[in-house]
Amino acid sequence: MRHKLALLLLALCVQAGAQQIAIWPDGAPGSAQRRNEAEKVDNVYISNVHAPSLTVVRANPRHANGAAVIVVPGGGHRMLVFQNEGMVAAKSLNRVGVTAFVLKYRLARDPGSSYSIENDAAADLRRAVRWVRAHAAEYGVDPHRLGVMGFSAGGELVSLVADNPEPAPAPQLDAVDKLSARPDFQVLVYPGPLGSPGKAVQNAPPAFIVAGSNDKCCMPPALALYQQLIGAGVSAELHLYADTDHAFNMGQRSERLSDVHWPDRLHDWLSDSGWLIPHDGQIPQGVPSPAP
Numbered sequence: 001m002r003h004k005l006a007l008l009l010l011a012l013c014v015q016a017g018a019q020q021i022a023i024w025p026d027g028a029p030g031s032a033q034r035r036n037e038a039e040k041v042d043n044v045y046i047s048n049v050h051a052p053s054l055t056v057v058r059a060n061p062r063h064a065n066g067a068a069v070i071v072v073p074g075g076g077h078r079m080l081v082f083q084n085e086g087m088v089a090a091k092s093l094n095r096v097g098v099t100a101f102v103l104k105y106r107l108a109r110d111p112g113s114s115y116s117i118e119n120d121a122a123a124d125l126r127r128a129v130r131w132v133r134a135h136a137a138e139y140g141v142d143p144h145r146l147g148v149m150g151f152s153a154g155g156e157l158v159s160l161v162a163d164n165p166e167p168a169p170a171p172q173l174d175a176v177d178k179l180s181a182r183p184d185f186q187v188l189v190y191p192g193p194l195g196s197p198g199k200a201v202q203n204a205p206p207a208f209i210v211a212g213s214n215d216k217c218c219m220p221p222a223l224a225l226y227q228q229l230i231g232a233g234v235s236a237e238l239h240l241y242a243d244t245d246h247a248f249n250m251g252q253r254s255e256r257l258s259d260v261h262w263p264d265r266l267h268d269w270l271s272d273s274g275w276l277i278p279h280d281g282q283i284p285q286g287v288p289s290p291a292p
Contacts, residue, residue: 018087018102019056023124023131025174028052028106030120039104047079047110052124054131055102056139057090065097065276068141069187070128073102074152074247077109077117084249085151085189092250093149096267097276099141103128105157117153117194119167122160126181129161134176145275147185147205152218152247155191159225162186162205163198185275187266188222190246196221197228206235208269210262212244237269 027035031050040048058064071093073085080086082102090100105124106115115121129146136143150158162183172178183205190211198204207229211222219240226238241248241258251260270276 018090020053021056021131022051022053023127024052025176028120028124028127029170030115031106042079044083045075045079046082046104047075047107049080049104049106049110051104052106052127053104054128055086055090055104057087057094057100057102058139059094059097059099061140063097064099064140066140066142066278067098067145067147067270067275068132068136068139069093069098069100069147069149070125070132070183071100071102072105072125072148072150072154072157074150074154074190074192075107077107077121077153079107079110080104081151081247081249084252085154088250088252089149089151092263096270098270099139101128101132103154117156118160122157123170125157125161126166127176129181129183130176130179133179142278144279145184147187147275148183149187149189150191151189151249153192155188155218156194158183158186158188159191159195159198162207163201163225163229164195165200185270185273188225190215190218190248191222191225192218193221196225198225201228201232201234204229204232204234206273208237208266210239210241210266212246212248212259213240213242214244215246217246235273239265 034050039046071089073080073082075081086102090102093100106120108115108117133143148158185205186207188209209222209226211219226236229236248254248259
């Protein structure tokens with residue numbers, strides 16, 4: 001059964017025009033003893049990740065605009081909600097011309113895991129940002145219009161990378177490691193509390209934040225981070241939906257019209273902020289440049 005589910009997930013990726021690529025040249029640091037273990041698939045949820053990767057979901061060339069987003073699924077750091085918070089989000093972004101890269105990262109709370117959230121999982125996202133920038137020309141994307149979008153636990157990783165200082169640099173593995181790991185914009189979908197409050201919000205990228213008002217776990221950090229970003233002069237937009245709890249995904253798990261249409265508000269924000277418009281390799285006007 002597990003083998004059949006793995007094949008189903010692979011088929012879904014193929015249907016989406018997806019390509020899976022390992023992001024570490026010789027395997028993720030600290031994963032040597034387990035990197036050859038197969039991922040586990042349970043009802044299209046993925047766990048036992050030891051070889052972090054990006055699944056590339058390209059926008060249709062007819063309307064691809066060069067913007068790119070790394071999608072970071074949630075799952076409590078025990079598993080990845082790879083379909084509903086990964087591939088579905090990627091296809092939604094494709095509709096507005098954005099090429100998506102869905103991240104499989106190491107899971108610190110998977111039974112038997114020796115990884116940490118702050119070091120290993122966050123390192124996977126930083127490496128993913130650098131990797132996409134290094135290969136931007138291959139996928140027709142602009143390295144200066146690269147965002148990160150995280151759900152729940154994935155939102156924690158986004159905040160750790162976008163709103164907090166990077167740990168002391170490790171030895172560089174290759175040329176990819178020389179590039180910046182700071183995303184140009186961030187999208188946090190019912191983000192968990194790790195990473196908030198941010199410790200480096202003065203240099204944080206513009207943010208779009210969404211959560212349910214009834215979400216006891218993740219509405220408070222979403223609201224707190226928004227207030228902190230605004231206080232630091234960072235452009236940010238917040239949507240809190242009434243009578244809505246956690247894990248409404250891309251709206252497909254709710255019967256509330258406002259929840260169903262929240263991705264439209266994200267698309268509006270991306271457009272209003274200039275991320276969907278080519279700028280000849282330059283950061284959109286009015287968006288602060290990252291600190292050197």
